Amino acid sequence: MITLDDVTLTFPDGDRRVIAVDHVSLTAAPGVVTGITGPSGSGKSSLLAVAATLIRPDSGRVLIGGPDGAPVDAARLSRREAAALRRERIGIVFQQSNLLPSLTAGEQLLVMGHLGGARDGGRADRAGRGGGRHRVDRARVAELLxxxxxxxxxxxxxxxxxxxxxxxxxxxxxxxxxxxxxxxDEPTSALDQERGGAVMDLLARLTHERGTATLLVTHDLVHRGALDRLVTVVDGRLVPETAGAALHAA
Incomplete structure (x- = not known):
């Protein structure tokens, strides 16, 4: 689970600061795909960057489940600690695949495994579905592919x-x-409608099967059927979900 609690993020703009995220509170539950939509420049990607611990917010908390089940406030971590948390407990999919051109599909995963290292107490361990270290070997790569x-x-x-x-x-x-x-972040932006739909359906299936808390930024509501929940960001603020539904219906 991840919870953004009263998060505000600003950026400098000359002699003033521009508000990108304005007192946003949002929870993504395990096994649920929460979509975030809104106009261009509304703060969607900034919100995702805060959730990913890539940017520290000006204020508020970013609570992510810790190894013992107790949430960790990522907003209070040092850069090194945030990077470790990101490697071990957060998966990120960018608009572009950003694959290394010289590596095969399998090698892309093996390299990520070596960079991140294995961790004890994964979700499977905490739920009693297995024990020991989670090795990223060729069998694990074959399973994921x-x-x-x-x-x-x-x-x-x-x-x-x-x-x-x-x-x-x-x-x-x-x-x-x-x-x-x-x-x-915008997983279908570079894909045609058919391939985009296949990717969205895949993300939904994996989220439900693996119990991952998924936050997905999208401007393309053609595939909204793959989302379990949809929230709207306008000018850095979350629009009440009933109002957001009315906006999308209009």
């Missing part, structure tokens, strides 16, 4: 994959360490 429908493409490099397939590799890579939180 199979989960995203790419088991036959493990040895292909990005140039040999379609845009949708590259995004699937990026999703598998984000899940390498079985994160508590999955943060996704």
């Amino acid at each position: 199979d989960a995203v429908g790419l088991s036959q493409h493990a040895d292909k490099r990005p140039a040999q994959l379609s845009g949708g397939q590259r995004q699937r590799v990026a999703i598998a890579r984000a899940l390498v360490h079985d994160p508590d939180v999955l943060l996704v």
